[in-house]
Structure formats: C-alpha cells, structure tokens
Amino acid sequence: MTHRAWWLVLVNFLIPGSAQVLAGSRRLGRLGLGATLTLWALLAVGVAFFLFLRSALITIVTFEPVLWLVQGLMVAYAVLWLVLTLDTLRLARLVKAAPGARVWIAAATVVLLAVSAGGATVGAYYAGVTRGTLSSIFGGGAMEAPVDGRYNILLLGGDAGPDRDGLRPDTIRVMSIDAESGAATTIGLPRDMRDTPFSADSPLAGLYPDGFQNCDVSACKLNAVYTEAELRHGDLYPDAAASGSSAGIEAMKEAAEGVTGLTIQYYVLIDMQGFADLVDALGGVEVTVNDRLPIGGDEQLNNVDGWIEPGTQVLDGYHAQWYARSRHSTSDWDRMERQNTLIEAILTQFTPGNVLTKFEAIAQAGSKIVKTDIPQGMLSYFVDLATKTREQPIQSIELTPPTVDPDDPDFAAIHELIGTTLSPPDDSTSGEG
Template structure:
C-alpha cells in the first residue's frame, strides 16, 4: 500500500468497487490509528502529527495503567488534584478537536461520490458514528475532568495534611438534618470512624445524639464554660443539653469561641462537635465530614435511587399517633427514590432514636454502594451538583489520593463497630465516660500476637 502506485493514494477513480473498498479502509484505519489515512492517502504532515498524537496518548495510557497497578496512590493523587484534572481536561479537549479534524479529513479523502451509490450512506454514517465515538469520548473525558475539578474544589479544603495519631486517622461523621421548624441544621447522626493508617482496618463508633454531661478536652474553649461536662452544673444556652445540641449552641449563641473555624473550612458548631467527640472517645480527631440528610434527596435521585431492605413499616410525616401521615415506607426490599429514602432515615414515630441511628447508617452504606464507576460517570453532572450541596469537609484535596487508596483496603476487611447504646451498658442520661473510653480502646487495640510455643 505504500508503493508509488498504491491504490490507497492513487486509486482508479473510475472504478466504483475500488473506491468503495478504499473508502472502507480509510474509515477503519482512522478509527484504529488516527492520522494513518492522511499518511497513506492525504497530507502526510497532518498524518504524522495525528500519528504522533495518537501514539502519545496510547503510551501515556499504558504508563498510567502500569502506575495504577504499581503505585495507585500516586495516580489517584494526580487525578484528584486541580492541576492534574485541568491538564487532563485540556489534553483531552485537544485530542477531541484533533481527532474530529482527522475524521472529517478522512471523509474528504474517501471521496464518497466515487463509491457505489448503495455504500455511500453506510460509509458516511459509520464515519460519523466512529468520529462521535473517538472525539466524543475525549470531549466527555474533558468535561468530566473540569466538572470533577470544580466539584472537588468546592467540597474539599486546601489546608495542610494532618499526620495519623497513634497510627490511626480518626474522622468525625455528622449526619445533619435541617428539618422544618428547626433553628438551622442539627446533627442527628454522629459517628467517629477510626482507620488504621497502614492496613485500612476501620472501626465505626456510634455516638447517641442524646448523650448528656459531655466532657471536653482541656484545650477546648468549652472546657472552662462546662468544666463538669456539657450542661452538668447550670444547664446550657439551648433547650436540651445533649450532644447534638452543642452544634446548635455554638452556631447560634457562642460562635465567637471558634473565631478561626471558617478559615479552616469548618464552622463553630462543627469544631465544638469535634471537641465533644474527642472528649467522649478520648481520640484525636483530624478531620470531619458533614453530610446534610436534607440534601440526600437530590443525590439519591441523581444516582438512580437506592436499594434497602426495610425491617418495619415507617410513617412519612405525621405525629406520634400517626395522624396526618403522608404515606408509608413499606417493609421489605425497596428501591427508593430520594424522598422515600430521606423519610426512611428521618422517620421518628413508632421507633426509637437508636433505631433511627441504625437506619441512617444503612442509608449511608446504600448510597456508597451506588457510587460505582458506571453510575457516577453516566450521571456525573447531576451527582457532582448534588454532592457539592450534600457534603462538607475539611479533608484536604491533596489527601484524597491517600484516602481513596486506604478506602480500597478498608473495603476488603470487615468494619468493626462500637455502639454507645444501652445494650452495651451505656446510659445516655448518666454515661460513664471512663467505661466508654475503655470500650473504644478495646475495639481499637491490635489483636494480640500468638505466643510462640516453648
């Protein structure tokens, strides 16, 4: 085909069968190796450029694949950084334009008017479809990269990284429920996830929202105000002196106690909850993640719903006597939209607060299962928009690669749990915090090595 009289470059234009076969070859070659039709049948300078670009993309893809296998954390760090995502977006956009130009030029070189009449629409249609596939895929990749950059920048902070403490990362998880008739958001689901920084082994510590006399670390501004625990002496500045009320009090009554919270991608309420969680658990908490339960509706709908096995029938709305109920979440396996899932996690009447805590954790796990690559990529814009409204955190964007890699290790192991509930001899109205910390220390203690035989 590369000889001086190659039928690709010098075809017999009078022969429709020859021109038809040539057109098929050019369209297929452009898809397999963009730039090759121009080298064989057109502008060789343009063709060499196209080949270099295509081969560069292939080589970079192979390098990225090898790096993913050998050093996944490095690849994740690059592609979760703003710079890395924008470089990828610009490169993909350039490829999309270049491959579109090469495809259009290939259609020109095919000289469809010289092909057999029956083959013309088929060849033209295939060329357009293949151009949409190659250039469209690159263009969509550029779109996802730019959208991801905006999403990550809006959710994650630009602050410094925190080192593990005693070999662990401890993250405060707050499930907030703004709800009608409330003064702002109040965290109804409160947990601390403690993760081994090397193995990824995770332990989930569930803190009841109605814990009383919550202690604070000595360096907390609340330690001087509540030296015997939250509300233990003269009450507090809100209606109920429970764990989740600390958030409301700091946001509405005492925001000046945490003047640097906003600069640290946080808020006075969140920082007070961090201090409270540290006082309860005895752990140093490096980061927090606040998930707005109200915003779950849009996120779940963006993901296409969630599948949950409902243990008992739950009311949507209404009061304790089930008056004015707007509907029911029926028992059994359910595929829920965002509205139904929100009420599954929020429903109060007919069940206890501890049941609601457990349902909210089930809901969070169900949502995480929906975050699979196919689901997220096909609905990326909706997921990113909803996610930016749902999640707030001070985890630095530069730590995402590390935590995603650590999470892959966590998924391979069972997650331990410590629930501070009456079933575990914890009385929220009169808690023994020394006992609570002993439960947590026991759960986090590494398994004892077997004693070697003498």
C-alpha cells in the first residue's frame, strides 16, 4: 500500500487523471486525461510557433481575447489539478501505508500540488498582468505602412517631476528605423529650438505660416508646442483621444515632421518621473558618466542634494532619472547626449531573460510611465524589428551646435543632413580608365 500510494501521487503529477483511471472514478479520470492531452497539444503547438513562427506567436499571445482565454484556461487547470490531487490523496489511503511514509507521502503531494496548481495560478495571474499592461500602454492608432522604407517614431520624455507643474516634453527625439534591416538612427531635437515649422497638413501650419512664433505661451520654443496645443487648440485635434493620443502630442508629431522632413507614424511618451521605477525594475542601468552632475539645486548650484560622480557605474532609478534631467552644471546639449546614452543603455540591457525574471515589476512600471499610439496588433512586428536593432550600432544625429543653431535653425539644411544620413548617396563611380 505504501508503494501504491507513492505511484498514485507520482502518476497524478506526471499525467493528471491517470490515477483516477487506474484506481478511482474513470469518468473523472477521463476528464483529467483529456485536459492533460489538450494542454500537451497546446504546448507543442506553442513550442513549434516559438521555433519557426515567432512573430505569429507574439501576435497571437498579445491579442486581448487570447489573453482572456489563457487566463481562463489556467484558472480551470488549477482547479482541476486541485480536485485531482485531493482525490488522489483519498485513493492513496494513507492510513494503510507504512507509518513512517505517511508524512512524506502527504508532504510530496502538497509540494507537487504547489508546482502544478500553483504554477497554473501564477500563469493565470501573469496573463492578466500582461493583458492589463498592454491595454494601458498601446493605443487605438491605425496600422501604418513604412514611408520610404522606414518607421519614424517620436520619443517624448515628459518631465512631471515633483518640482514641476504639469507635464513638459523636455526630451524630444525621433527614432528612425529601417523597416527591413532594423538599422536605427536617433535624431535629437533641442527643446529650445525656435521658429519650428509644422508639416504641410498640420492644422497649426495655417496659424503659424512662418514657424512657431507669436504664440500664447511664454516662450515659443519647440517643447512649448505641446502646451500651446493642449491649452489653446485642442479643438483642432478632435480625433486624437480616440487613437490614444492628445492634441499636444499630435502637434508635437507635426512639429517634428516640420523639423526633420520625415513622416512620423507613431509616438512613445515616457513619464520621466516614473522612469525611475522602470530602471529599478530592470535592476539598474550601466552607463559611463563623463561629468560630475548635480542632483537638484539651481543654476548657481545652491541646495544641491547630491552628485553623480564620473565613471562607469550602475545607476538605480533615482540616479538614472537625474542623469537624464541634470543640466545646471552642463549644457542642454550635454543633457541631450546623456539622454541618448541612457536610451541606448536600456535598449541593450532590456534582454528577454531580464524581462522574464522581473516581469511583474517591469509590467507595473511600464503601465504607469509608457503610452503610445502604436496599435497592439503591430507589437509582434516591432518586437522583431527591435531584436534586429539591438544587434546593430545605433546612429545618432544631434540638431545642436555647432551643427545647428537652435535660435536660428536652417531647416532646409537640417532636412538635407537627415536625408543624407538616412540614405547616403551611392559612392560608386563608373567609367574609370
């Protein structure tokens, strides 16, 4: 009876339902075996997709109804395995097993139950976390095709720190990605750039035909476009909210198009105040600090709360945020370079293994700080593209002095610079004698 009890507990764990077929209710056993075989089949299909059709797998598992189904199935399996395990313990008849083995058999049953039913419960929980995170991050934007073979995404860092009122897009970059190779170029736009033009189809182009001048906000600089549109011209963007955007963000996209000459398909907004949570969730980010940077303080470096010292180091969220924000001891151009360095460092260290081991914390941080109008249906495509991007160096264009004078920018020259960088002329020559 002791051997029998051990065998029943083991086969129930390995092939749920088999213990009932062998020694109990065949009806319950057939239900358990059917569910087990179905699960094995689904896992086999999932492995096959992972190995050979990974993009299709990501598309399927990030589809909200599928996540609901996965969550429901995991809960159902957890309940079924709990019932089967308790029934197996009844069939084992511990009272007839050797006295010294009873405690061990019972303990093994509890451990195996925790592995099976507990694992299914955790799977259901993570499916719910994934569903909630994706729905909170991704907007209702339309699926856009690449333009001239590229996807151009506006990256906005909204600094809503404790010492500021409202959100300001102090970090403004355009990530231009080759739609086939994944080769990426980031373009840094100074927040203080003046006379910003808007794209030809922008509703603000008619209001500011000579660029962003004579506006209602205090300073007509690039990052003030967001505030201007949000407070004064929200009626010009009636469909923005439906696509997961806002008047300010749409105006910033159109301004970025005017500056770069590129078509901006999507945006990604990161709240720099919550950015610290994401870095902490990743376990910190390694960067090389070139200059001693103050934490807090004013332009005269009064009331500084601390310093970030030079050298290669792993920054936690708090210090990474100040590495990106600090500017009183250096220039805005240095600040833009640091922000680009930080973005590249995070992209490099955002590995699948890191994400999986810290999934819940990363998901919770991401849902608080990241917002985009990229449709959820394009997630698999951009995941594949990001994988290619990570394997290549990221090129950078900084529209800062001495290349560009933000107070008097030559936008025709900027367009030429960006166009030449993204599509270099063919250097091959012919007719050599």
